[in-house]
Amino acid sequence: xxxxxxxxxxxxxxxxxxxxxxxxxxxxxxxxxxxxxxxxxxxxxxxxxxxxxxxxxxxxxxxxxxxxxxxxxxxxxxxxxxxxxxxxxxxxxxxxxxxxxxxxxxxxxxxxxxxxxxxxxxxxxxxxxxxxxxxxxxxxxxxxxxxxxxxxxxxxxxxxxxxxxxxxxxxxxxxxxxxxxxxxxxxxxxxxxxxxxxxxxxxxxxxxxxxxxxxxxxxxxxxxxxxxxxxxxxxxxxxxxxxxxxxxxxxxxxxxxxx
Numbered sequence: 001x002x003x004x005x006x007x008x009x010x011x012x013x014x015x016x017x018x019x020x021x022x023x024x025x026x027x028x029x030x031x032x033x034x035x036x037x038x039x040x041x042x043x044x045x046x047x048x049x050x051x052x053x054x055x056x057x058x059x060x061x062x063x064x065x066x067x068x069x070x071x072x073x074x075x076x077x078x079x080x081x082x083x084x085x086x087x088x089x090x091x092x093x094x095x096x097x098x099x100x101x102x103x104x105x106x107x108x109x110x111x112x113x114x115x116x117x118x119x120x121x122x123x124x125x126x127x128x129x130x131x132x133x134x135x136x137x138x139x140x141x142x143x144x145x146x147x148x149x150x151x152x153x154x155x156x157x158x159x160x161x162x163x164x165x166x167x168x169x170x171x172x173x174x175x176x177x178x179x180x181x182x183x184x185x186x187x188x189x190x191x192x193x194x195x196x197x198x199x200x201x202x203x204x205x206x207x208x209x210x211x212x213x214x215x216x217x218x219x220x221x222x223x224x225x226x227x228x229x230x231x232x233x234x235x236x237x238x239x240x241x242x243x244x245x246x247x248x249x250x251x252x253x254x255x256x257x258x259x
Contacts, residue, residue: 001028001031002028003028004028004029004030004101004105004108005027005028005029005105005106005107005108005109005112006027006028007025007026007027007109007112008026008027008028008033009025009026010023010024010025010026010038011023011024012024013037013065014065015039015065015069016065016066016069017066017069017070017072017073018042019041019042019043019073020039020040020041020042020069020072020073021039021040021041021042022037022038022039022040022065022068022069023037023038023040024036024037024038025037025038025079025109026089027105027106027109028105029084029091029101029102029105029106030084030091030098030101030102030105032084032089032090032091032102033089033090034081034082034083034084034089034090034091034102034105035081035082035086035087035088035089036063036079036080036081036082036106036109037063037065037068037079037080037082038077038078038079038080038110038113039065039068039069039071039072039077039078039079039080040072040077040078040113041072041073041075041076041077045075046115046116047075047076047077047114047115047116048075048076048077048114048116048118048119048120048142048256048257049076049077049078049079049110049111049113049114049118049119049120050071050076050077050078050079050119050120050121050122050253050256051078051079051080051081051103051106051107051110051119051120051121051122051131051134052067052068052071052078052079052080052122052127053080053081053103053121053122053123053124053127053128053130053131053134054080054081054082054083054124054125054126054127055123055124055125055126055127055148056125056126057093057095057126057166057170058085058086058093059086061124061125061126062082062086062087063080063082068080070246070249071122071249071253074249074250074253075253075257076120076253076256077110077113077114079106079109079110079113081102081103081106081109083099083102083103083130084099084102085099092170093170094170094171095126095153095166095167095170095171095185096126096129096130096133096150096153096185097170097171097181097184097185099130100129100130100133100134100137103121103130103131103133103134104133104134104137104138106134107119107134107138107140107141117140118142119140119141119142120141120142120143120144120145120256120259121134121135121141121143121144121145122145122147122252123144123145123146123147123149124147124148124149125147125148125149125150125208125209125238126150127146127149127150128146128147128148128149128150128151128209128213129149129150129151129153129185129187131144131146131149132144132146132149132151132187132188132191132194132217133187135193135194135195135196135198136187136190136191136193136194137193139195141195141196142196142256142259143196143197143198143199143255143256143259144194144196144197144198144199145198145199145201145252145255145256146198146199146200146201146217147201147202147248147252148201148202148203148206148208148209148238149200149202149209149213149214149217150209150213151187151188151213151214151216151217151220152186152188152212152213152216153167153171153182153185153186154175154182154186155210155212155213155216156209156213157174157175157182158175159210159212160208171185188216188217188220191217191220191221191223191224191226192224192226194224194226196227196259197226197227197228197229197259198217198221198226198227198228198229199228199229199230199231199252199255200214200217200218200228200229200230200231201230201231201232201248201252202214202230202231202232202233203232203233203235203236203237203238203240204232204233204234204235204236205234205235205236205237206236206237206238207237207238208237208238209238211232214230214232218230229255231248231251
């Protein structure tokens with residue numbers, strides 16, 4: 001077993017963008033070999049970093065090369081952990097349990113490819129709760145963007161009937177008979193430990209991760225007098241159409257560089 005964030009292996013990965021180089025990385029996290037995908041602009045330069053925290057669980061919502069290449073093309077070095085237990089990585093995906101440290105340690109993996117000490121967290125869907133925990137557990141994060149992000153695991157259980165079986169299996173029960181396991185995954189009570197600015201993006205017609213997740217996060221941030229902004233879209237759902245998506249990626253990466 002090696003120290004956390006030690007890189008065990010790197011291999012070239014096919015890139016959909018000739019201006020972006022992709023590398024699949026195996027790194028150590030809490031005694032497990034975990035995989036992730038690194039995207040770097042081919043053009044030499046001084047780039048800030050983005051830790052891209054995927055949604056879903058296991059094969060659902062897996063990191064897409066084209067997506068992280070899209071972010072790298074905005075002028076960032078991007079690292080996207082798959083989380084433990086995925087794509088041949090060791091351990092078990094725990095839906096924001098101990099696997100949160102795969103994101104926490106992912107920051108240190110990313111730092112090994114940067115020449116500046118500015119790292120941003122970008123999260124989508126389930127990644128939202130991973131990003132919040134990473135920002136809570138670290139004090140060296142520059143900003144957080146959570147897009148259609150989960151902020152409350154119990155709320156996810158309540159609103160997603162189709163996910164309850166998976167959550168019972170992964171977490172070990174439901175919020176009534178395994179309340180400690182659920183409460184231990186809840187970042188909102190610890191929000192005061194976040195030291196960076198945040199941007200919340202959410203579609204008000206989202207049926208995968210309801211807008212209430214954004215409202216609860218906003219309320220917690222307001223209570224602790226944290227710096228944050230919101231971008232709510234009345235007519236949009238969990239997945240934004242390509243044209244709007246591309247514009248928001250440009251806007252949010254511009255926002256990151258201003259923090």
